[in-house]
Amino acid sequence: MTNTPLQAGSLALSLSGAAQAVARVESGTALPQALSAVFSRLDAQPQARGAIQDIAYRAMRDYGLAQVLLGLLASRKPSSPELHALLCGALALLVPEGESAPYDPFTVVDQAVDAAAADRATAPAKGMVNAVLRRFLRERDTLLRQARQHDLASWNYPGWWIAAMQASYPQQWRDILMAGNCLPPLTLRVNLRKTTVEDYLATLEAAGLDALQIGPVAVKLARPLPVAQIPGFVQGLVSVQDAAAQLAAPLLDLRDGMRVLDACAAPGGKTGHMLERAQLRLLALDSDPKRLPRIEENLRRLQLQAELKCGDAAGRDWWDGKPFDRILADVPCTASGIVRRHPDIRWLRRAGDTGKLAGVGARILDNLWQMLAPGGKLLFVTCSLWPQESEQQAAAFAARRDALRLPAPGQLLPQAGASQDHDGLFYALFQKTPV
Incomplete structure (x- = not known):
C-alpha cells in the first residue's frame, strides 16, 4: 500500500512497480506473472508497463551482484522484501556506465527515495535508500571490484547453478553462463506460406530495419521492436520464435494429411510452424486452460486452424484412442536453457x-509413446541444459521403450553471437517400429 500516489510516467513509479514485481519473485512467483499482477494493481499504462518491466528484468539479471553490493553497502539487511527489491532495482540502473546507463545516476537516487517514501513498507527506510545509493556512486569502482571477487556477483547465478554447470560442461560452462546473461535477440520465423526469406529481408530493408538471416527461415532484428511495429507481423508474414525452437517442425518430417499431436503446446509457436509446413490434422494440447487462448490467437493471426484441448500430457482422458503419425513432446523442465529470456x-x-x-518428463514420454502409430515419430524437446532432463532422459527412454533413435541435434548450447544466436534446447527424435 502506498502513502501518496506517485506521478504517472515518473521513474519513481517505475522503480516502485519493479520493486513490487521483484518482491513477488523473491516470494516464489515467476516474473511474468508478478509483472501482470503489478500492472493490474497499478492500472499501468503501456509506457509505464514498459519501464517497469525493463527495470524488473534488469534487477533479475544483476540480482546476484546487487545482493553482494548490499552486503558491502549496508550494515544490516534491508528490513522488508519491498525495500530489498527497490534497492536491487536502483542498483541495476546505477551499475552501467557511459552510454549504456539508462538514466542520470543522481536522478535514479532521488527517484528511488521518492519511491521509498511513497510506500508504507519502505517509507521508514528512505534515509537508508538515499545513503546506500549515494555511497555506491561515490565508491562505485571500488565496490564493484570487491563485489566481483564473489562468484555470485561475478556470474549472477546461484552457487549451486554455477557448480552444476561446471560439472556438466567443464569446458564450456563460462561461455554458457555468459550467454545466459546477454540480452536476448528478437528473432522472427518467416512464414513460407506467405513470403520468402529474401523478400521479407527486402521488406525490412525498405522499412529501415537492419536484420540478419541466422537460420533457414530465422531472421534476427538488429534492434528489438514491439510486435505491432514489426512489418508483416499482424498479417502473419512472420512470428516471434527463437532460432533453436524453429528446428522442431522440420525434424518431424511432416506431410499433408498427417494426424499430429503438439503436447504442452502453449503459447503455440511450434504449433503454428508445423501448420505452416503442411496441411495437418493437428491437436494442440495444454494442461492450463488459461494458455489455450494464446494458441488460438496466434493461429488466427496466421490464418491456420487446429483442434485445441485442455489436458494433461501424462494422462489419457483427452485422447480419442486414434493414434498419431507425429508427436511433438515439448516437456516441462527447469528451463535452464532460456535464462537470458527469463532471468528470474x-x-x-x-x-x-x-x-x-x-520424472514428470519421463511419465509424459511413456504415455505419449502409447499414442504413436507404428512407424510414427516422436520428437522430444526440452529447453533444459541439465543432462538429467535432456540426454540422460532420452537415453533412458530409448532403452525403456526399445525406441529407434533417429538423427537430431541433441544438446544445443546457448549462443549469443552474430550469426549463431539461439537459446539452449535439446532435441531427440524417436521412431516406433512398424508392425
Missing part, C-alpha cells in the same frame, strides 16, 4: 527441481 528462473529454481521435472 535461476533464482526461482532449486537444485532438487531437476530430478522432479525429469
Whole structure:
C-alpha cells in the first residue's frame, strides 16, 4: 500500500512497480506473472508497463551482484522484501556506465527515495535508500571490484547453478553462463506460406530495419521492436520464435494429411510452424486452460486452424484412442536453457527441481509413446541444459521403450553471437517400429 500516489510516467513509479514485481519473485512467483499482477494493481499504462518491466528484468539479471553490493553497502539487511527489491532495482540502473546507463545516476537516487517514501513498507527506510545509493556512486569502482571477487556477483547465478554447470560442461560452462546473461535477440520465423526469406529481408530493408538471416527461415532484428511495429507481423508474414525452437517442425518430417499431436503446446509457436509446413490434422494440447487462448490467437493471426484441448500430457482422458503419425513432446523442465529470456528462473529454481521435472518428463514420454502409430515419430524437446532432463532422459527412454533413435541435434548450447544466436534446447527424435 502506498502513502501518496506517485506521478504517472515518473521513474519513481517505475522503480516502485519493479520493486513490487521483484518482491513477488523473491516470494516464489515467476516474473511474468508478478509483472501482470503489478500492472493490474497499478492500472499501468503501456509506457509505464514498459519501464517497469525493463527495470524488473534488469534487477533479475544483476540480482546476484546487487545482493553482494548490499552486503558491502549496508550494515544490516534491508528490513522488508519491498525495500530489498527497490534497492536491487536502483542498483541495476546505477551499475552501467557511459552510454549504456539508462538514466542520470543522481536522478535514479532521488527517484528511488521518492519511491521509498511513497510506500508504507519502505517509507521508514528512505534515509537508508538515499545513503546506500549515494555511497555506491561515490565508491562505485571500488565496490564493484570487491563485489566481483564473489562468484555470485561475478556470474549472477546461484552457487549451486554455477557448480552444476561446471560439472556438466567443464569446458564450456563460462561461455554458457555468459550467454545466459546477454540480452536476448528478437528473432522472427518467416512464414513460407506467405513470403520468402529474401523478400521479407527486402521488406525490412525498405522499412529501415537492419536484420540478419541466422537460420533457414530465422531472421534476427538488429534492434528489438514491439510486435505491432514489426512489418508483416499482424498479417502473419512472420512470428516471434527463437532460432533453436524453429528446428522442431522440420525434424518431424511432416506431410499433408498427417494426424499430429503438439503436447504442452502453449503459447503455440511450434504449433503454428508445423501448420505452416503442411496441411495437418493437428491437436494442440495444454494442461492450463488459461494458455489455450494464446494458441488460438496466434493461429488466427496466421490464418491456420487446429483442434485445441485442455489436458494433461501424462494422462489419457483427452485422447480419442486414434493414434498419431507425429508427436511433438515439448516437456516441462527447469528451463535452464532460456535464462537470458527469463532471468528470474535461476533464482526461482532449486537444485532438487531437476530430478522432479525429469520424472514428470519421463511419465509424459511413456504415455505419449502409447499414442504413436507404428512407424510414427516422436520428437522430444526440452529447453533444459541439465543432462538429467535432456540426454540422460532420452537415453533412458530409448532403452525403456526399445525406441529407434533417429538423427537430431541433441544438446544445443546457448549462443549469443552474430550469426549463431539461439537459446539452449535439446532435441531427440524417436521412431516406433512398424508392425
